[in-house]
Amino acid sequence: MGQQSEFSIIIAVISLALSFIVAYFAYLSPSKPRMLVSRYMIFFHNYWTTSSGDKWGGISFYLPITFYNWSPKGGSIFEVRLIIGRQDDPTKYFDISWAYFVQILQEQSRWENENVAQPIAISGQSSVSKVIRFDWSPNMGEKIDIEPGQYKLxxxxxxxxxxxxxxxxxxxxxxxxxxxxxxxxxxxHNNNGVIEVPLGETNRSNNVLTVKQIDRFYG
Incomplete structure (x- = not known):
């Protein structure tokens, strides 16, 4: 067998191997869902309707999250939970399961429940964005107090x-x-007005800045 024939065989083997690799990543690689959490959160005082009437004392959180899956195979999100607490009190963090998907009604400028929170199917090479509501009921016994300070989410x-x-x-x-x-x-006043909070270091509330502040924050 001449050198040219050996070279042709090597090229053919390499091409076949590359074809298998391309086919794997294009059709066979497992799904790998990921999430991007918004850098703002909304919370508000809330109530629960009982047989004896509305019971105030709970708190609800709205958190936008985008789930994405760049694999060709579809994936799922089975559950989402939120844990929140003050950084100066490591003994009390509140573990809250998702409750609803919510949406904003543009014409009325208010939020409403879109659906009960449930597993999310993510097609291959796609993304799904949801605003998720997390509820802490006054019936849980412990109360989430909103005091000034550093928190962890x-x-x-x-x-x-x-x-x-x-x-x-x-x-x-x-x-x-x-x-x-x-x-x-x-x-x-048993009012469920919303409060928006920036999350992390990359998000700040809208503000008026000087040139020096722009350089300090973003330069």
Missing amino acids: LVLAWTRDTAKPNLRDSISFVITREQSEQYQKYVE
Whole structure:
């Protein structure tokens, strides 16, 4: 067998191997759902309707999340949970399961429940965005107090039916004195007005800046 024939065989083997690799990533690679958590969150004082009437004292959170899957095979999100607590009190973090998917009614400028939270199917090479509502009921006994300070938010998601989550994102945020006082006013008057909180270091509230501040924040 001449050198040219050996070279042709090597090229053919390499081409075949590359074809298998391309076919694997194009058609056979397993799904790998991922999530992107928004850098803002909304919370509000809330009530639960009981046989004896509306019972105030709960709190609800709205958190936008995008789930994506760049694999050709479809995947799923089985559950999402939110864990929240003050960073100066490691003994009390609140573990809250998703409750509803919500949407904003543009004409009325208000939020409403779209559907009960349920597993999300993600097609191959696609994404799904949801605003998820998490409810802490006044019937739970413990109360979530909104006081000024540093908080930690942990978002957990399950892509399989397992005990522990497959996806997680940990974010720090600050409740200002103004936000805390506004929330307390809503509580006192049984008002479910919403408060928006920036999350992490990459999101800030709308503001007026000087050139020096632009350089300091974003330069």
